[in-house]
Amino acid sequence: MSASILIVGLPWSQDELALAVRAARALGGRPVVADTERALGAIRPPEGCTWLPVEELSVPAVVAACGDSRPDHVVSITELTTVLAAQVREALGLPGTPAETEAAVTDKFRTRSLLRAAGLTAVDCRETSLRDLPGVLASADLPVVVKPVAFTGSHGVRHIAAPSDLAALMDSYDPDAAAESGRDRLIVESVIPGDEISAEAVCVNGEVHLLGLTDKFNTGVPHYYEVGHVMPSRYTARWHDRVRAYLQDVVSVLKIRTSALHAELKLHDGRVELVELHTRFGGGSIVHLLAEAYGIRAYDVWFAALLRGEVPDVPRAAGTAGVAFFGGWAGAPFRWHSYDFPHAGAVMELTLDARARPKVRQHEGIRLGYWRTGRAVFHAAGADGYARVAENVAFVRDQFLSLDPAVRPHGSPTHHEGTHR
Numbered sequence: 001m002s003a004s005i006l007i008v009g010l011p012w013s014q015d016e017l018a019l020a021v022r023a024a025r026a027l028g029g030r031p032v033v034a035d036t037e038r039a040l041g042a043i044r045p046p047e048g049c050t051w052l053p054v055e056e057l058s059v060p061a062v063v064a065a066c067g068d069s070r071p072d073h074v075v076s077i078t079e080l081t082t083v084l085a086a087q088v089r090e091a092l093g094l095p096g097t098p099a100e101t102e103a104a105v106t107d108k109f110r111t112r113s114l115l116r117a118a119g120l121t122a123v124d125c126r127e128t129s130l131r132d133l134p135g136v137l138a139s140a141d142l143p144v145v146v147k148p149v150a151f152t153g154s155h156g157v158r159h160i161a162a163p164s165d166l167a168a169l170m171d172s173y174d175p176d177a178a179a180e181s182g183r184d185r186l187i188v189e190s191v192i193p194g195d196e197i198s199a200e201a202v203c204v205n206g207e208v209h210l211l212g213l214t215d216k217f218n219t220g221v222p223h224y225y226e227v228g229h230v231m232p233s234r235y236t237a238r239w240h241d242r243v244r245a246y247l248q249d250v251v252s253v254l255k256i257r258t259s260a261l262h263a264e265l266k267l268h269d270g271r272v273e274l275v276e277l278h279t280r281f282g283g284g285s286i287v288h289l290l291a292e293a294y295g296i297r298a299y300d301v302w303f304a305a306l307l308r309g310e311v312p313d314v315p316r317a318a319g320t321a322g323v324a325f326f327g328g329w330a331g332a333p334f335r336w337h338s339y340d341f342p343h344a345g346a347v348m349e350l351t352l353d354a355r356a357r358p359k360v361r362q363h364e365g366i367r368l369g370y371w372r373t374g375r376a377v378f379h380a381a382g383a384d385g386y387a388r389v390a391e392n393v394a395f396v397r398d399q400f401l402s403l404d405p406a407v408r409p410h411g412s413p414t415h416h417e418g419t420h421r
Helices: 014-026 037-041 059-066 079-092 099-106 108-117 133-138 163-170 175-181 236-254 286-294 298-308 385-402
Strands: 004-008 030-036 050-054 073-075 125-129 144-148 158-160 185-190 195-204 207-218 226-231 259-268 271-278 320-329 347-352 370-380
Touching: 004 014, 004 059, 004 079, 004 298, 014 030, 014 298, 030 037, 037 050, 050 059, 059 079, 073 079, 073 298, 079 099, 099 108, 099 236, 099 271, 108 125, 108 185, 108 236, 108 271, 125 133, 133 144, 133 163, 133 185, 158 163, 195 236, 195 286, 195 298, 207 236, 207 286, 207 385, 226 286, 226 385, 236 259, 236 271, 259 298, 286 298, 286 320, 286 370, 320 385, 370 385
Parallel strands: 004 030, 004 073, 030 050
Antiparallel strands: 125 185, 144 158, 144 185, 195 207, 195 259, 207 226, 226 320, 259 271, 320 370, 347 370
């Protein structure tokens, strides 16, 4: 009989769900998705996927809904339910990364504290709240980066270079809603120097297998919104082994078992430093880049490790892949100046809905600072392949920066300048 994989919580991206379901079915698994009836009713289930409606996303509700049909594995492919999925695993007596670990990973302050105790981070970090933040900043050595203890997408993040920057940060929150949901917990960190990359990996029984490194393009200070990615990173040859070794140390300290991994990292002065870690693959079309650059189907690799204990075989990259996102700043209409890419021959796909608007303006008290209307996917081979893809991504980033002069950072940062998210 085939093994069932219970996916707890719908991800924000239906594309991600479709890829996960397809991977589970390709490996002979039976994918089941648990969420509220309202959430499940809003979309059509992917072919071969079973909906499991629950009264609420809680451990008792999910366990009760399973009844006698106990799943063989329980996972989450969204940041918002990784802890819940682990708690359901434990309630059902299933193996996997402990709920305590998942809670530490989603809590940036706990992650930083555990790594500092193990000598794996040199970042100064303090925990505070929206209410107490002014007092903390008054005694902090500026500049610092302030961000939610638990959230993604750089929403609610702000580079604070002077006390006057505090007002702009507070505008990113609805204080009452944030306090009610617990999103008013913040961390204040020293700015991490160096070049920023991300790493995609699969952890199999506690052993890290690195799939690829990605160069990140963001808007720089003060928001660090992600605008695009290029894979493989130009740092792959020199830093691959050091990144894998560092992530292995991090995974061992946090006690992660079999899981997808997405790590935001800084490279500086021969040292790898963690910005943040997630027990799922990166968003922003990262899984598509793995397929374009390496031919790796990310969810196939993860679920093969989960169902069969298989270790991935990572091939050499077949060129350079990249993605850049069209979008706008929250509160401003979408407008775009040019689609005249510097390297049109590297454009593989364009998707755009200029009529699109944000589905939500805030989530649990954190106001969303930007939104996306589409994307451009790039691929190029040869010695100049990286340069052509990177220049196309930078072309999109620079236009995004120009959309709202009131919030545009001074200058246009490159993807490798010292940034933090």
